[in-house]
Amino acid sequence: MTAFLLNDTRVVERDGDPALTVLQYLRQRKRRTGTKEGCGSGDCGACTVVLGRVEQGRMCYETASACLTPLSALQGKQVITIEDLRQDGELHPVQQAVVDLHASQCGFCTPGMVMSLFVLQKQCSGWDRQQAEQALAGNLCRCTGYRPIMDAARQLCEHPIADSFTRQEARTVARLNALASEVAVEPSGEEQRCFMPTSLEQLVACYLRYPQARLLAGGTDLMLDMAQAVAAPPPTIALEQVEKLRNAYTDNNHIHLGAGLTITQCEQRLHAALPAFAQVLQRFA
Numbered sequence: 276m277t278a279f280l281l282n283d284t285r286v287v288e289r290d291g292d293p294a295l296t297v298l299q300y301l302r303q304r305k306r307r308t309g310t311k312e313g314c315g316s317g318d319c320g321a322c323t324v325v326l327g328r329v330e331q332g333r334m335c336y337e338t339a340s341a342c343l344t345p346l347s348a349l350q351g352k353q354v355i356t357i358e359d360l361r362q363d364g365e366l367h368p369v370q371q372a373v374v375d376l377h378a379s380q381c382g383f384c385t386p387g388m389v390m391s392l393f394v395l396q397k398q399c400s401g402w403d404r405q406q407a408e409q410a411l412a413g414n415l416c417r418c419t420g421y422r423p424i425m426d427a428a429r430q431l432c433e434h435p436i437a438d439s440f441t442r443q444e445a446r447t448v449a450r451l452n453a454l455a456s457e458v459a460v461e462p463s464g465e466e467q468r469c470f471m472p473t474s475l476e477q478l479v480a481c482y483l484r485y486p487q488a489r490l491l492a493g494g495t496d497l498m499l500d501m502a503q504a505v506a507a508p509p510p511t512i513a514l515e516q517v518e519k520l521r522n523a524y525t526d527n528n529h530i531h532l533g534a535g536l537t538i539t540q541c542e543q544r545l546h547a548a549l550p551a552f553a554q555v556l557q558r559f560a
């Protein structure tokens with residue numbers, strides 16, 4: 276069972292198919308076809324969506340390649356797609372900047388590009404070209420050229436505008452917190468093929484019971500395997516809800532990084548101690 280907010284609608288999905296990607300779910304089940312499928316393997320950014328989660332009482336937004344993201348990764352999060360940006364009949368400031376600065380031609384990459392710009396304008400505090408390049412590094416455009424796209428990025432960073440997501444932040448935080456406490460995400464019967472333990476104890480119990488299961492953290496390899504495989508996918512155990520696997524701490528001369536951290540989170544935590552290695556991680560994958 277996966278519970279999340281689809282923009283501002285609470286959704287509980289009981290489909291335990293571990294191979295179901297967010298892209299398939301959005302396009303085929305929700306008919307949200309604004310999110311595009313390009314490469315289908317995490318390389319082009321056409322399928323970029325925004326995932327919002329609560330961090331220290333505030334909303335924190337990140338991009339995700341929907342073609343490689345399992346539905347289970349939405350647990351307790353807000354997923355925002357290109358269809359959600361328009362407000363009161365008006366384009367979102369990010370969309371308006373793309374229009375005004377001619378940052379789109381054929382438009383195939385544009386929904387993904389807009390979602391990455393959306394996250395950039397949430398994270399930036401002023402113009403930083405390197406930050407903008409990093410934010411758009413996963414989005415390929417074959418026809419517009421990046422100069423007008425970077426112009427749009429610059430305008431958004433230099434002139435931040437409070438949008439409806441900012442105005443509704445407190446409400447969204449409260450709803451996501453309620454979602455986390457309302458929904459028990461525990462391994463249950465044999466019929467459930469994607470298990471989501473929430474503690475190390477549950478994880479151990481689940482793995483002992485299903486030793487053939489594949490452990491899923493991020494899933495950039497495993498989801499690709501499953502999406503292209505002909506055979507039925509194996510049961511999976513998603514690690515994302517196990518709080519202890521997202522811990523990072525230093526003791527003596529050791530840095531401990533939980534297996535549930537993303538590469539970006541590792542980079543943030545390694546930046547002070549190992550700046551050169553943190554830089555290498557920007558090139559990872």
Ligand code: FES
Nearest residue numbers: 313314315320342
């Ligand atoms: S479709 Fe290309 S990254 Fe997802």
Ligand code: FES
Nearest residue numbers: 380381384416417
């Ligand atoms: S606008 Fe055509 S690929 Fe970007």
